[in-house]
Amino acid sequence: MLWGGFPYVFQVAMLVVFVALAVISWGVYAPTGVNAKLFAKTNLATLLIWGVWWPAMVWMAVFFGRAWCMVCPLELVSNISERLARRLKLPQRPLRKWMASGAVIVGIYALIQMLVAGAHINRVPAYTSWFLIGLLAMAALTALIFKDRAFCRGFCPVGLLLGTYGRGGMLAVRAGSGAKCQGCSGKDCIMSCNRARLDARSCPSLLNPPKLASNKDCLVCGQCIKSCQPDNMRLLLRRPFPVTDVREAFASWPVTIFVMLVSGFVTWELFTEWPAANKVFLATPAWSAAKLGLPAAADWFNGLWSLAVVPLVLWSLLAGAVRLLGDKERVFVIWRCLALPMAVVISVGHMSKGLAKSVSWLPFLPDALREPTGLETVEALSAKSMTAPGTLLGLSTVAVVSLVLVGMALACGIREYRLAHQHEPTSWRAVVPVAALATMFGLIIVGWMVQ
Numbered sequence: 480m481l482w483g484g485f486p487y488v489f490q491v492a493m494l495v496v497f498v499a500l501a502v503i504s505w506g507v508y509a510p511t512g513v514n515a516k517l518f519a520k521t522n523l524a525t526l527l528i529w530g531v532w533w534p535a536m537v538w539m540a541v542f543f544g545r546a547w548c549m550v551c552p553l554e555l556v557s558n559i560s561e562r563l564a565r566r567l568k569l570p571q572r573p574l575r576k577w578m579a580s581g582a583v584i585v586g587i588y589a590l591i592q593m594l595v596a597g598a599h600i601n602r603v604p605a606y607t608s609w610f611l612i613g614l615l616a617m618a619a620l621t622a623l624i625f626k627d628r629a630f631c632r633g634f635c636p637v638g639l640l641l642g643t644y645g646r647g648g649m650l651a652v653r654a655g656s657g658a659k660c661q662g663c664s665g666k667d668c669i670m671s672c673n674r675a676r677l678d679a680r681s682c683p684s685l686l687n688p689p690k691l692a693s694n695k696d697c698l699v700c701g702q703c704i705k706s707c708q709p710d711n712m713r714l715l716l717r718r719p720f721p722v723t724d725v726r727e728a729f730a731s732w733p734v735t736i737f738v739m740l741v742s743g744f745v746t747w748e749l750f751t752e753w754p755a756a757n758k759v760f761l762a763t764p765a766w767s768a769a770k771l772g773l774p775a776a777a778d779w780f781n782g783l784w785s786l787a788v789v790p791l792v793l794w795s796l797l798a799g800a801v802r803l804l805g806d807k808e809r810v811f812v813i814w815r816c817l818a819l820p821m822a823v824v825i826s827v828g829h830m831s832k833g834l835a836k837s838v839s840w841l842p843f844l845p846d847a848l849r850e851p852t853g854l855e856t857v858e859a860l861s862a863k864s865m866t867a868p869g870t871l872l873g874l875s876t877v878a879v880v881s882l883v884l885v886g887m888a889l890a891c892g893i894r895e896y897r898l899a900h901q902h903e904p905t906s907w908r909a910v911v912p913v914a915a916l917a918t919m920f921g922l923i924i925v926g927w928m929v930q
């Protein structure tokens with residue numbers, strides 16, 4: 480991290496991969512009569528982006544916080560674009576407070592998930608190419624208009640996911656001795672005159688490194704570590720969810736909405752591994768689409784169902800249970816109180832589905848590397864002149880791992896709530912919704928084994 484080439488060399492390497500994948504998948508659609516889901520596994524871009532990168536990012540976030548941000552090519556593009564705008568003397572604005580709160584990110588994340596549900600961008604290589612190009616273009620454009628790592632702070636579609644799932648991550652940047660910072664006259668980690676430097680910059684995300692006590696906004700870029708002359712900033716590998724981290728008793732509205740939304744989506748994702756139960760879960764949107772004479776739009780109805788209706792019903796029921804136990808707060812307040820502890824359980828639900836997906840997609844990698852468009856492979860698989868590779872792990876094994884994770888997340892989620900509300904005698908009430916969600920996830924996962 481202290482090397483001058485960090486993080487640029489790694490970011491350039493990842494950018495080359497991103498661009499190569501966008502080129503490989505450009506204009507590629509499934510041949511007629513071919514199963515689109517199978518084709519997604521054979522095309523290198525859809526396989527790596529949706530079957531490997533996305534699930535790996537969720538796992539990395541939970542274990543190591545925002546580790547992906549260390550090598551992210553989108554940050555590099557926005558960095559270059561921001562410098563270019565400065566050179567060209569474009570009038571760059573600071574990011575508005577409401578934008579930096581994540582309000583735009585929630586909208587973008589919801590849009591992507593709707594596109595996954597309705598247009599299957601995760602199954603169509605050509606759409607995946609557009610997705611990658613769109614991300615790169617958005618990173619470049621936003622940095623031309625706004626300054627100070629605006630894309631990461633206000634527009635990155637996975638920004639809230641990484642910031643929310645990664646709070647208890649084991650990798651963290653923190654200041655060492657408080658006394659050293661107090662006596663520091665240079666304050667190079669904060670001084671705005673250092674921000675435009677190429678290396679050893681003051682925090683480009685406008686954080687206050689000496690006071691850092693949470694992973695949620697720190698991109699682990701190491702700039703503050705390099706800039707600190709007294710050598711007081713540290714990169715730590717620590718226990719998960721340490722008590723020393725700051726916890727918010729109430730999540731912000733963007734984080735709350737993100738967690739609610741993702742709870743519905745993850746529930747659906749878990750059901751997809753159990754086809755019979757998934758049919759029941761999707762019966763209402765299927766019936767609604769048919770009743771409205773829009774059977775072709777059934778997939779969009781599924782998206783709306785899992786991203787809006789299910790979360791609203793689920794969270795209203797859970798908040799209702801908390802009120803029945805004697806909490807007099809309004810439902811909205813209860814939602815905000817529950818969001819971060821619930822996110823711990825939701826994140827492992829996400830990890831479980833990610834694992835189930837990766838172990839069945841990854842075996843296609845050798846063929847995808849040999850023939851990146853996947854067109855010949857999928858034709859051969861469809862014509863049965865080639866056999867599809869088996870999964871790396873059976874679904875029952877994945878289910879056992881997932882159940883262990885859910886159990887651990889239940890304990891961590893309850894602990895997170897209690898630490899955030901230590902001074903309230905009624906903090907045990909959160910046990911009910913967190914346990915209810917963990918039980919629901921657990922039962923669906925048990926269904927994977929017994930189906």
Ligand code: SF4
Nearest residue numbers: 548551553554631635
């Ligand atoms: S916030 Fe988003 S764009 Fe920025 S480094 Fe992290 S993943 Fe990349």
Ligand code: SF4
Nearest residue numbers: 660663667668707711
């Ligand atoms: S982190 Fe380093 S540069 Fe920043 S205030 Fe502390 S000692 Fe000074």
Ligand code: SF4
Nearest residue numbers: 682697698700701703
């Ligand atoms: S606090 Fe340090 S590591 Fe974190 S984003 Fe700022 S400069 Fe990078």
